[in-house]
Amino acid sequence: MTTLPPTPPRNILSIQSWVSYGHVGNAAAVFPLQRLGFEVWAINTVQFSNHTGYGEWTGQVFAPEVVAELIDGIEARGVLPSCSAVLSGYMGSEGTVGAVIGAVERVRAANPDALYCCDPVMGDYGRGVFVRPELPELIAAQAVPQADILTPNQFELELLSGRTVRTLAEALSAAQELRGRMREGGPRVVVVTSLVRVDAPPDSIETLAVTGEGAWLCCTPMLALDPPRNGTGDAIAALFLGQYLASGQAGEALGLSTSALYALLEMTHAAGSREIQLVAAQDEYRQPGRVFGAERVG
Numbered sequence: 001m002t003t004l005p006p007t008p009p010r011n012i013l014s015i016q017s018w019v020s021y022g023h024v025g026n027a028a029a030v031f032p033l034q035r036l037g038f039e040v041w042a043i044n045t046v047q048f049s050n051h052t053g054y055g056e057w058t059g060q061v062f063a064p065e066v067v068a069e070l071i072d073g074i075e076a077r078g079v080l081p082s083c084s085a086v087l088s089g090y091m092g093s094e095g096t097v098g099a100v101i102g103a104v105e106r107v108r109a110a111n112p113d114a115l116y117c118c119d120p121v122m123g124d125y126g127r128g129v130f131v132r133p134e135l136p137e138l139i140a141a142q143a144v145p146q147a148d149i150l151t152p153n154q155f156e157l158e159l160l161s162g163r164t165v166r167t168l169a170e171a172l173s174a175a176q177e178l179r180g181r182m183r184e185g186g187p188r189v190v191v192v193t194s195l196v197r198v199d200a201p202p203d204s205i206e207t208l209a210v211t212g213e214g215a216w217l218c219c220t221p222m223l224a225l226d227p228p229r230n231g232t233g234d235a236i237a238a239l240f241l242g243q244y245l246a247s248g249q250a251g252e253a254l255g256l257s258t259s260a261l262y263a264l265l266e267m268t269h270a271a272g273s274r275e276i277q278l279v280a281a282q283d284e285y286r287q288p289g290r291v292f293g294a295e296r297v298g
Contacts (some may be wrong), residue, residue: 009039010245011082013074013107015067015100016089016234018044020059022275024051025089028231029238031278032260035285036242041083043070043103045096051230064095071103080110087241088143089234090121092131097138104146115186115245117149119237124155124194124228136160140181148186149244150178151237153194167199168208168217172298175210188212189250193236207236208297209254215298216251218258223269231276236261239285251294259288 012033017025030040045067048059074080086107088100104116120143122136123129129136140160144150158165161174175190182188192208200206205222209215239260243253263284267277283289 009037010084011039011041011079012085012087012241012245013041013043013083013103014087014089014238015043015045015103016087017046017048017092018042019048019051019057021050022231023235023278024231025234028234028276028278029087029089031282032235032238032285033242035282036239036246037286038084038242038245041074043067045090045092053227053230061092064093064099067096067099068102071106075106075110080107083107083111083114084245085115085117085241087117087119087238089119089237090131091135091139091143094132094134094138097135097142101142101146115148115241116146116183117151117237117241118143118147119151119233120144120156120160121233122156122159124153126228129159144178144181145183147182149189149191149241150182151191151193151233151240152178153233154192154196157190157192165195165197167197168297171195171197171208172210172215175208175215179210179212187250189244191237191240191254193233207254207258209240209250209294210298211250213250214296216254216294217297218254218292218294220258220262220292223262223265225265225269229265229268229274229276231278232261232265235264235276235278242285251296255291255294256288258294259291260284262292263288263290 026042046061048057161177163174179188190210195206206219239257243256264281
């Protein structure tokens with residue numbers, strides 16, 4: 001019997017922040033993607049001791065030129081044609097936005113089929129906009145038109161679309177408005193995280209995926225996490241991207257990634273931890289023990 005060689009892993013370039021303690025940015029995204037079987041080429045835009053939610057941290061922000069230099073080095077290895085996707089998260093400056101888009105363009109020049117998944121980190125309810133004032137407009141003008149997948153939370157969906165979102169119909173309409181501004185020829189998938197609407201089941205929180213083929217909604221129980229845990233948006237963006245690359249099906253990817261995130265948050269809640277229990281939940285990433293199915297809603 002002939003033994004076939006193992007299929008080489010697919011590669012993802014992830015450009016995000018990094019913390020030494022805890023899990024946000026690349027420290028929340030890289031490990032789940034690796035557990036899903038992807039090689040991750042991580043470029044860190046900052047290196048901090050811990051996430052800024054603690055109010056105090058040490059470390060430094062890297063100049064945007066560092067991103068381009070690291071892409072130079074990766075490109076010199078001749079591997080950009082094997083890059084399946086670029087993932088970006090928090091972009092702390094105008095220069096970083098430009099550097100990320102430059103990286104996307106270089107990857108697409110080597111592999112036109114590569115996807116760009118943009119998590120437009122800008123703010124949230126209770127905190128408002130927590131990035132520099134000019135960044136929402138820059139992300140809308142530069143990153144959104146290049147994106148194949150967008151993963152805003154509900155606050156960011158409202159900010160990018162200029163619409164109020166309180167019902168499912170309003171969420172669908174705002175997501176479709178965003179889809180119209182995304183890259184032509186791409187799948188144009190908008191994944192709305194942390195969706196809380198007035199017409200939803202009580203004590204629930206939802207994730208919505210809107211594509212050209214339809215829309216899917218995944219509902220999970222609301223966990224009493226106070227304060228909300230940092231890094232959950234970074235984790236769900238990575239999990240959805242990995243599952244979408246694996247199946248090409250938005251509804252399936254939504255159900256599996258949302259279920260994995262729920263298991264992660266359930267473990268975090270049980271542990272009473274300020275940091276998400278990213279390593280403890282690792283078996284849930286490939287096959288969640290409890291699957292919340294995605295319901296087709298459009």
